[in-house]
Amino acid sequence: MTIEGARTSPSGSEAPTVDALTIGRRIRHLRTARKMTLDDLAAAVDRAPSQLSMIETGKREPKLSLLQAIARALGVTIDAVLEAEPLDDRTSMEIALERAMRGPTFHALGIAPFRIGKSVPDEALAALLSLQREIERLTDERSATPEEARRANVDLRHLMRRQDNYFPELEAQARQILDAVDHPGGPLTQRTASDIAAHLGFSLHYVADLPASTRSVADLRHGRLYLSSTVPAKGDSRTAVLQALASRILGHSEPRSYADFLRQRVETNYLTGALLVPEAHAVPFLHDAKERRAISIEDLRDAYSVSYETAAHRFTNLATEHLGIRVHFLKVHESGTITKAYENDDVNFPADRLGSIEGQLCCRRWTSRVVFDIPDKFNPYYQYTDTGQGTFWCTARVEASSEGAHSVSVGVRFDDTKWFIGRETTNRGISRHSVEVCCRRAPAELEGAWRDQAWPNVRTPRTLLATLPSGSFPGVDTTDLYEFLDAHAPRTGA
Incomplete structure (x- = not known):
């Protein structure tokens, strides 16, 4: 029998489960309080020191018979060893950090578990735990559930309605960019789109291996904007360029939530439209049309x-x-x-x-x-x-x-x-x-005629049952992204 289910309450129901890590740390605390070395305890229970070390670090779950032997050697009851309550603040923080290091957050960040020595200050442990909790909070925010996504959509639509879907600050930014490249009005040409890119410090590069999850990729380090060399049917190559540049014009940073991501996307599309159909030229065109009904x-x-x-x-x-x-x-x-x-x-x-x-x-x-x-x-x-x-x-x-x-x-x-x-x-x-x-x-x-005789196989939208893609750029495979940039980056001396 292992420690799982080893304790019951007076009524016969199981008490809160304690895991191997908590029990291991409690054994270490009781052992050091009695000034026993690991070798001393190992000799008392007829086990190898390495086996007890694995138990104290929570890497091995001990059988109940071994726990009883350890309790006798330490001069305590088995309940004292299985106690779920934390011993002190330091031990609680160590246990929490050990669990965090074995969890998905550290794993996703590529941080390998490390030994928490006595020389590590309490303040350092507290800081690491705070950082871990904040990372998990931000991850939860960015992994928007369908309900959260709908709420964000509703909030944004209400904002658009209050402003009659007109955003003067975005119109002003479009005017500044068009003035900077001396756009004369009328349709914005592909050449003008390239001029806007150059004005912002980017050169355009059309490639056949753009990551499948992207429409464009900006290399901010080298000032290069990569776009697909294949324009889809009825596609507009100007739009792809301008959408890629709009985020740079607007100074967008990494979104903090799905609502931020959605707002940035709407701003990007708005600015792209304002560049393609400039307000200064389109408004007289529309006024003339209205006068002519x-x-x-x-x-x-x-x-x-x-x-x-x-x-x-x-x-x-x-x-x-x-x-x-x-x-x-x-x-x-x-x-x-x-x-x-x-x-x-x-x-x-x-x-x-x-x-x-x-x-x-x-x-x-x-x-x-x-x-x-x-x-x-x-x-x-x-x-x-x-x-x-x-x-x-x-x-x-x-x-x-x-x-x-x-x-x-x-x-x-x-x-x-x-x-x-x-x-x-x-x-x-x-x-x-x-x-x-x-x-x-x-x-x-x-x-x-058909209610009880029909059973369709529904084509369920992906986002109906799952959370929306998380990460700095939702839906983008960052491994593909970084491998692409590394492969296309200009080499020194090339």
Whole structure:
């Protein structure tokens, strides 16, 4: 029999479990208090000193018979040896640090366990334990659970709504950068993107072996920015460059939490959009379109040679601040799941109990879902939708991505439709998801026929059941990253 389950309470139930490390340290304390050497105790119990050393350091779990012999040799009861309460502060700290050294935190940091000698000051032990606890706290913060991620998303969306999705400090930084490279206005060329990189001290290098978990890699030591030599279909090489540089322009440091990581990502995307579609040039363009009652996301896209999604995002940045138009934006996966959302026009999107919109199913009758069934993929789709919150007009397009097709839509309240191309559409829908079941439940006839006869194998999103990737750069394999940088770093004398 080992020490596991060796003690019971008076009622017969097991007392709190004590581990081998705690018992080993208690034996050492009792032995040294009686001025016995390890050899003395070993001779008394007829064991090798090395065996007792393994027990005292917690590396071996003793059998109950040996513990009884040790207790007799030390002149104490077996209960004194198995006592779970710490002996003193010093011993408690040593035991805690021993456990920490055997745990995942030290292992992940590559710190090998070391012997805690008597010469190690108490203050040093306390400092090491404090550092270990802080590292674990930061790790826990960065390993955001799906619920924490949704809360962070909700908080950020509320901030965007309060500011009408307009951030003047980011607009100002974009202006400074564009002025520094003498950008004349209009579409930002690939050459201008390279000029911005040079202005910030980076040279561009296109490689075929970029780590799979990255879009770009910046070598801050040598001022080199690595990008993929293969541009995906419908991709924009300027966007990859500007997104990589945006974090340097914004002075981003290692995120302290998932909320920090999410905010930095939003800031990066905003600044990239502000560089591609400069405020100083886009606002007069949009004012002219409004005067002609001809606002069009497609025209904004074409004028600045950006993707439809970038044009839609940029319109939400500028519409309320400069045109006095409140808007909403939706990005919906072909499965019906909302992946991005923004509104300041009081449209009612489906939300969970935390208020999170992302991850919810979009109403089947909303423009963002209907557009998937429209055969004409070349022209934008327009629709009026009557809801419990009023009537809204939307324009939407379907775009392909590596994760499947997505619809991107921008909409306004009925009163603001007069400013937009597509207001004459006869397409109409009715969505009541905000006030009743609407499309969230299958028609009664179908449900009655199939409810007990269907069993789908659900394609569960990875982040639904697992924590989000942790680390300095969530989702990035840092071994791949550092091996890549080491392989591509310029060599001295080369």
